[in-house]
Amino acid sequence: MCANRVRSGLSVLGIVFGVAAVVAMLAVVEGARNDVLERLSRLGTNVLFVHSKTENSGVERGLQYGDAHRLAHISSLIDMVAPAVVVDLRKHESVIGVTPSYMSVRQLFLQSGRALTDVDLKNRARVCVVGREIVGSDGSTVGLGDVVHVNSQMYQVVGIIASEKSSKDRSLGSLLRNHNNAILIPMTTLPKSSNVVDDAILLTEITIRTSDAKDLVATSEVVERALSQGQLSKPSVEIIIPRQLLREEQHAQRVFASVVGCVAFIGVLVGGIGVMNIMLANVAERCKEIGIRRAVGATKKQIAMLFLIESILLTLFGGVGGLILGAIASHGIARFGGWSVSISIWSILLAFGTAGIVGLLAGWYPAKRAANLDPVDAMRRE
Amino acid sequence: MESNTNIVDVRGLRKVYRETETHVVALDNVSLTVHGGEFVAIVGASGSGKSTLLHLLGALDTPTSGVYELNGKNVATMNDDDLSVVRRTDIGFVFQVFNLIGQLTVLDNVSLPLRYTGIKDCDAEVRALESLTRVGLSHRATHLPSQLSGGEKQRVAIARALVIEPALVLADEPTGNLDSQTGCAILELFETLHRDGHTIVVVTHDENVAKRADRVITISDGNIVRSEVNA
Known part of the structure; x- marks a missing residue:
């Protein structure tokens, strides 16, 4: 093996690529x-989203x-409902008009201060709960008691949301929004909202x-029916179950993994044949050595x-190379x-x-062939 | 130094090589004994069967029929694994073409038989070095065989044969690949081993080798035709 490093190295290339x-x-x-x-742990395994497909223009019913109010009471399957109006008024920051249930449903936690309350909603209180990366007009991170400006209105910060891990999620889009840059205000204080x-x-x-979590599909059906019942027109919405979206993404990744798996199998197979070939050549070249070893008692x-x-x-060396590659x-x-x-152990x-x-x-x-060589014949070969 | 104990006791040994339709009788009804400490030379023309006899005595091959007892063990009926054990415990081989492994150092070549017995590497190396000292080559322990002269290679081969303290040293034309001066030095080494009490069987064409033996056995057509004691 050591005597023919280049040949051995070339023969394990298949293993290297296969293992890689x-x-x-x-x-x-x-x-x-x-x-x-x-x-899923961030969104929760038991949530679904009803997402409006129209702008707030009003031609098509949004x-x-x-709708949120009705959905909260239509079925025992539904535990909690959190309506939200997202207005991206500020650069890199989202202003979200919410009700007090929002933080609970979205599994947001407070680092300090308090959450929005029903009283804030009812009184149209100019208060807000902000993410940790919200900065004030002076460029410094805002703290409790500070004031932030939203559409020329002043809101006093009453709570800071505990830091969230940021995500570049594609499949869940805005649903998995980064609340580090969010300003949560009572929905009733949003511009143009009346009451x-x-x-x-x-x-x-x-x-x-x-x-x-088992009731997600059934709940989505109930929600869909409920949105069209007793209304003049069904709102243009999309019902999204994150778990299903993620399953689709997982499916795509599994297909990729299967293709790579086939490449891996072929690589390892070709590598194995290469190693067998080199080992057979080794046995042929080392016949005399085998005979000598047998003669002295092996x-x-x-x-x-x-x-x-x-x-x-030889293949383990290939394995190390494959691991690095x-x-x-x-x-x-x-x-x-x-x-x-993620490369796991x-x-x-x-x-x-x-x-x-x-x-x-x-x-x-090759090992079996080497072992079965007749020692006398093997020693005679050159 | 010769004792009455038989190291080799061969009776009615027969070896037939079966080819597709013909049988070749290489040895036919060969019987011989070699006493402990005896130096025996086996001579004969090419194809007479002397190499076949050496391979049988060296447990590298098994006879078609007959009895072969080596140091009291019935070798003729042993399986392959037991033959390997006999080779690494009772027999020291010296070949005409030295048969050293080129990639191993002199020390590793000499310690090779010990490594198959399960002896610790460090103990094997100590014993190998002792054996090299006996043949005067301890200073060459770390060299590769390709760095040695023919005579040195043969002395390394002898050191490898002696390292297991064998009951029987077998040599196949040990001077065949050496010039006369180096051959003489090797023969003197064999004589020293003989004086030290080793039992030696040498297959040779060389009259000088045969002259130094206690007894010369002549083989012809697979039979022992003469056994003469040298004066």
């Missing part, structure tokens, strides 16, 4: 799984506060929390082990593909396991 593909595939699958779990009891306030979305098993260990070592490839996928990737073990097993299988036949 295995590592990259597992990194994508593992990353996608972690990503989904992280996003989602209204009255909290005015059911005609046009909403951007309603977030609905169900009692049980058993067939000891000769077979000599070649098996060499074969396994796979890590680089995973990094590339993460950087240019925008997918989350299991994928490292699997990479080495695959390399070791390929080494064992590829080395078995």
